[in-house]
Amino acid sequence: MPTLDQTIDEILKLAANSFNVPREQLAADDDFFQKLNINSLQALELLTRLENHFTVELPDYEFQGVTSFRGLAERIQARL
C-alpha cells in the first residue's frame, strides 16, 4: 500500500492535470475548492477521477467536510 505522502502526491498530480493548474502551485494542506477554483459539483468530478485512478469507491457523503488534499488522501488511504 502506498504511504500517505505518496497518495497525496498522486492526488496533487491528478488534480493539477484535471483542472489545468501547475502542480508546483498545489500543496497537501491547500483547500482544493479554492486552489482549483471549483464548486461542489466539480469536486464530485474530482472524486470520480480519484476513484478511477485508485480503483476504489468514494461515497459522496463520506467526503462531507473534507476540503484539503491531505483530507482526501486520508480518506482514500482508509479505503485502499
Place this chain on the structure above:
Amino acid sequence: MLDLNQDPSLGAALRDALARWPDEICLIEADRDRENCQMTYQQFSTAALALACAIQQESFSAGDRAAIIMSNQSKWLVSAYAVFYSGGVLVPLDFKLTATEHLQLLAHCRARLLIVEYHLWRAITKMPAFKDMTVSTVLVTEAPAEADLAGACRWEEAKAAGEPAFVARQREDAACIVYSSGTGGRPKGCVLTHRNYLEQCKALMALFPFWPGVRYLSILPTNHAIDFMVGFIGPFLCGATVVHLRTLRPEFIREAFVKYRITYMSLVPLVLKNLETGLRARFAELPPRRKNMLDLLIAVNRLLTRKRPNVRLSRLLLNKVHAPFGGELRGFFVGGAFTEPATLQFFYDLGIPVANGYGLTEAGTAVTLNDLHPFRPDTVGKPLPGTEVEIRNPDPEGIGEVAVRGPTVMSHYLGDPELTAETIVDGWLMTGDLGRIDSTGHLHLFGRKKNMIVTEGGKNIYPEDIESAFEGLPVKEFCVFAANYLWPQRSSRTIVAEQLVIVLRLNPGQNFDAALRNDLAARNRRLPDFKRVSSYVIWDHDFPRTASMKVKRVILAEEIGKKLERATAVMEL
C-alpha cells in the same frame, strides 16, 4: 391525497397514509447503480414503529426534541416518522454544517434524541464541546462492526417488540424546529407547527399533484425544506414513491431517471444550471441537420405550450430529449436561491417545466410558486392559495419589503421572543426581501433588505455568523457584509452577484500586505466553502459603535454604500 382537514398532526396524517396504501412502494434507496432497499408503506410502518417502540422505551415522549443529522437516505424518513408517531418535535439539522455547529445547535434546541450517520458522529465526538453534550440517546446509522460509538447505540439495532403508543399532537403544537441560518451568537430556530406543514402540503399538492405511481427522485438532503415537503410529506400523503439517490454524480442521476421512470425531482439552481450546460453541450455536438430539426421542434413546442405546459405533446415532439430522462418526467421543482430566467425558459421550451418559487424557512417551504399557467420565468410566481403577500413601503417603482401572512408562517423563533417580535409584526412575517407584485399577481424579487445572502446551493448565510472565523485578524476592526446589502441592487431586474465581503479597518500606518492577505485567506479556508468571503474592502474610518461597543451595522453599511463605489472598492481575495 388524504383529506388533510381531518388530521390534526403530521404523525396522524402519515399514520393514515401508511394504512391507506399498504402495498404501494413508498421508498426506494439507491446508491449509485445499486438498490439498497425498497419498502412498501406497510414495511415502512413496521420499520418505523419498531424504532418508535425503542425510543419510547428510552422515555422519549410528547414534545421531546429529536435531531436528525443524515445525508439523503431512507433512514431519515423512517426515523422522522418514528419521532412524529411518538409525539416528538423533529429538528432536521443540515449535515453539511461542521461538527462544532452541530453541537451548538443540539445544545440550542436541547435535543433529547440524536439520530446521526456514523462518519458525522465520529466528527462530533472529536470536538472539545462533545463532553458537554446533553443529548440522552444517540442512535448511529451504518457504523462499522468494530467502531467505537462513544456511548451511542446502533440505529439498526434500535428495534423493540410490541406496540408503541401513538402520541397525539394538535395542529398548533410544534412539529419541527428548523434552523434558518448559522450558529454564531444567535441561532435562528424556526418553530413550525403541524398546521404549518399540513396547510403547506395542501397548497402545494393542489398545484402539483402526486398520486400512487408517481416517483419522486430525491437528491437533496431531507433537512432541506423543499425535499422535506415534496420528497417526504407530500408524496407520502398521496401514496406516491420516493426514490433516494445517495450521490449527486451526474452519471448516476441520469441512470436513475431511466431506471425508476422518475416523475418529479427537486434541485437547487446550481444543479439545474449544470444539467442545462450538459444538455446544451449535447445539442451542440449534433450534426447541423439534426440540430436544425431539434431547434425547429423546440420552437414548435414553445409555441404550442405558451399558455400552459402539455407534457404529452412535448414528449411526442421531443422524445429524443425526454427519453434520457426516463420518458415520464413531468417537471422539476427548484428553489432555495435565485434561478436565472434563461435557464427556466430553456427547460420549459424542452417541455420540462421547472416550478420555481420563493420561500423562506420562517414561512414553511414556499410562499409563491410559478403555477405555469402561463409560465413566467421572469418572476417567482404567485402566492400559494391561502397565503397573502404584501409589499411594504413601496418606492415609486413599486418595490418594497415583501411581507407574508398565512397558515404556513412559523409560530416563533425558539427562545428568542425579541427576534420573533421584530420578524412577525401584527401577524405579518417581514421577510427582509425586496420585491414587487405585477399586475398579474406575480412576485418579482429584486434583492435583500437584510444583510444576508442565499448561495446557489440554497444556503442562507448571515455574515454575522461567520465573523468568528476572523477573530484575531491583525487589523483594527472588521465586519462582514453581503455586498448587495452595502450596495443595494434595487434598480436591477433580478438578484445578482450575491457575495460576502469583509470590510477591514486597518491599524494606523498598516498596509494590506501579503502577510495579512495570507492570514485572511487561511482563516477563510477554515469555513465551509459556501460560507467564505470572496472579497475585501478597505475602509478608512472607525466603525460606528453602540454604548456597549457593538458595531452599528446598519449605519456602517449605509456609510460604506454612500462613500465607496462597488466596482472599485471590492477587491478579490
